[in-house]
Amino acid sequence: MRIATDPMHQFQIGKWFDLNIGGYDISFTNSAFWMVVGVLLVIGFLALATSKMSTVPNRVQSLAEIWYGFIAGIVKDVNHAPGKPFIPLVFTLFAFIFIANIIGMFPYFFTTTSHIAVTGFMAIFTIGLVIVVGLMKKGLGFFKIFVPSGVPFVLLLIVTPIEIISFLSRPISLGMRLFANMLGGHVALKVFAGFIPSLAVALGGIGMLMGGLLVMPLIVGVTALEFLVAFLQAYVFAMLTCVYLNDALGEAH
Amino acid sequence: MATETAEHASGSGFPPFDQIMDTGVSQVFWLIVTFAVLYFAVANVFLPKIRKAVEDRDGAIKRDVAEAAVLSGKADESVKQFEAQIAAARANARDTASKAKAEADAKTAAATAAKEAELNARLAAAEARISDTRAKAMANVSAVAEDAAAAIAEKLTGAKPSPAAVKAAVAGAMGG
Numbered sequence: 537m538r539i540a541t542d543p544m545h546q547f548q549i550g551k552w553f554d555l556n557i558g559g560y561d562i563s564f565t566n567s568a569f570w571m572v573v574g575v576l577l578v579i580g581f582l583a584l585a586t587s588k589m590s591t592v593p594n595r596v597q598s599l600a601e602i603w604y605g606f607i608a609g610i611v612k613d614v615n616h617a618p619g620k621p622f623i624p625l626v627f628t629l630f631a632f633i634f635i636a637n638i639i640g641m642f643p644y645f646f647t648t649t650s651h652i653a654v655t656g657f658m659a660i661f662t663i664g665l666v667i668v669v670g671l672m673k674k675g676l677g678f679f680k681i682f683v684p685s686g687v688p689f690v691l692l693l694i695v696t697p698i699e700i701i702s703f704l705s706r707p708i709s710l711g712m713r714l715f716a717n718m719l720g721g722h723v724a725l726k727v728f729a730g731f732i733p734s735l736a737v738a739l740g741g742i743g744m745l746m747g748g749l750l751v752m753p754l755i756v757g758v759t760a761l762e763f764l765v766a767f768l769q770a771y772v773f774a775m776l777t778c779v780y781l782n783d784a785l786g787e788a789h
Numbered sequence: 790m791a792t793e794t795a796e797h798a799s800g801s802g803f804p805p806f807d808q809i810m811d812t813g814v815s816q817v818f819w820l821i822v823t824f825a826v827l828y829f830a831v832a833n834v835f836l837p838k839i840r841k842a843v844e845d846r847d848g849a850i851k852r853d854v855a856e857a858a859v860l861s862g863k864a865d866e867s868v869k870q871f872e873a874q875i876a877a878a879r880a881n882a883r884d885t886a887s888k889a890k891a892e893a894d895a896k897t898a899a900a901t902a903a904k905e906a907e908l909n910a911r912l913a914a915a916e917a918r919i920s921d922t923r924a925k926a927m928a929n930v931s932a933v934a935e936d937a938a939a940a941i942a943e944k945l946t947g948a949k950p951s952p953a954a955v956k957a958a959v960a961g962a963m964g965g
Contacts, residue, residue: 547804549812560814567812568819575823582835589842591849597842604839624832631831632824651805653813654820719805 543726547650547719567654570646574635603627607774614778618785622778625665629658630774633714637766640718641759649769650718652711659711662777663703670784681783703783710776717769721762728755934959 553564585600593601607627611619633649640647648654670678682699683692732747739746935955942950 544802544804549804549808549816551812555815560818561811562815562818563812564819565812565815567816568823571819571823575827578827579830579835582831586835586838586842589838591842591846593842600835600839601843604836604843624828624836627836628824628828628831632827648816648820651809651816653805653809653816657817657820658824715805 543723543730546722546726547647549646549651566646567648567651570636570639571648574632574639574648577639578631578635610775611778614775615782615785619778619781622781626774626777629662629777630770633658633773634767634770637718637770638763640722641762641766647718647722649714650722652715655715656707656711658714658773659707662710662780663707666780666784669781673784678784706776706780710773710780714769714773717765721758721765725755725758725762728758931956931959931963934963 549565549567551563551565552569555562555564581596582600585596588594589597604627607630608623611623611626615622636647636649639645640650667678670681674680682696682703684695684699687695728751731751732744735743735747735751737743935952938959939950939952939955942948942955
């Protein structure tokens with residue numbers, strides 16, 4: 537398979553069915569397919585977990601409850617009581633990113649979160665939500681987050697632009713972090729894995745031995761690390777969503 | 790590598806950026822669709838279910854703990870009641886015992902008194918009989934003495950003394 541040699545090929549989006557609505561190309565691609573698969577997996581798991589709810593939970597149910605408790609715990613810790621309506625959103629964000637990242641760990645599966653279009657839109661959506669909720673809750677007082685209280689006027693001239701820039705850079709960093717982590721990790725895996733055939737071709741049997749003894753453990757380690765990253769990036773995205781939502785919900789800082 | 794790039798002329802080097810113009814709208818569209826489906830499923834179906842199960846469990850635990858506290862209070866009360874009953878029974882028993890003892894004492898005292906009275910009566914009767922007998926005997930003695938004195942006086946003097954004088958003389962001598 538050609539796919540084996542090019543580390544970027546795994547990120548290639550291919551159209552499966554052409555779809556066009558209002559002049560916009562919304563073709564069903566491999567990316568769309570894996571998004572659908574991910575969502576179906578999450579829904580399937582939750583449906584299984586919540587099919588027989590009981591006071592004494594079975595394994596799947598307690599797994600779902602732990603998951604819920606984990607997300608609700610983040611929201612509670614960061615946003616306290618006003619964050620309660622956002623638990624489903626944070627839960628969905630975490631679930632969507634987590635399952636996409638985990639799907640990406642399987643060879644020949646497509647990692648939907650490795651494209652900036654997806655992660656960037658999620659980040660812009662999150663920040664847009666922060667602004668909308670902030671304006672709804674506090675009106676124009678929401679913009680006080682750019683003007684820290686208790687700072688002398690002269691310093692405000694410097695601090696306020698910094699605050700605005702940091703606010704505007706949030707969607708970029710939020711989307712870029714996830715996209716770059718997934719992309720980088722998968723490229724690294726691919727490149728390391730590519731060492732083995734390269735060594736085998738270049739050095740023959742010795743190269744294969746070297747590949748097996750030296751590179752393979754490295755790949756195993758990086759794969760384990762990538763599983764950690766898959767969870768961690770979903771957690772970070774959910775966590776940062778809560779932190780940013782706090783600007784809209786919490787006290788002005 | 791060269792053939793690869795040739796194959797994917799539209800997005801060769803870096804698909805996330807190269808393909809964003811072609812597929813960006815499609816990716817965002819499917820993201821919105823799938824995310825919205827997941828969000829509504831999570832928000833309207835699954836999370837309420839999970840939350841309800843968790844809250845039900847918390848409620849059940851609280852209810853059970855409260856019930857246990859009530860039962861424990863009841864048990865304490867029963868123990869207190871039981872102890873009170875034991876104390877009452879003990880007091881009752883003591884009461885009964887002392888009453889029985891007093892009754893027995895009274896009976897014994899009465900029996901003793903009755904016996905004593907009987908004995909005293911018999912003693913008195915015996916004493917009365919003795920004194921009666923003695924009086925009778927004494928009466929006989931004075932009659933014999935009068936007869937003997939009268940006979941002696943007649944022998945000595947030849948004249949028969951009057952019975953009254955003899956009686957007075959005997960009484961004087963015996964009363965002596």
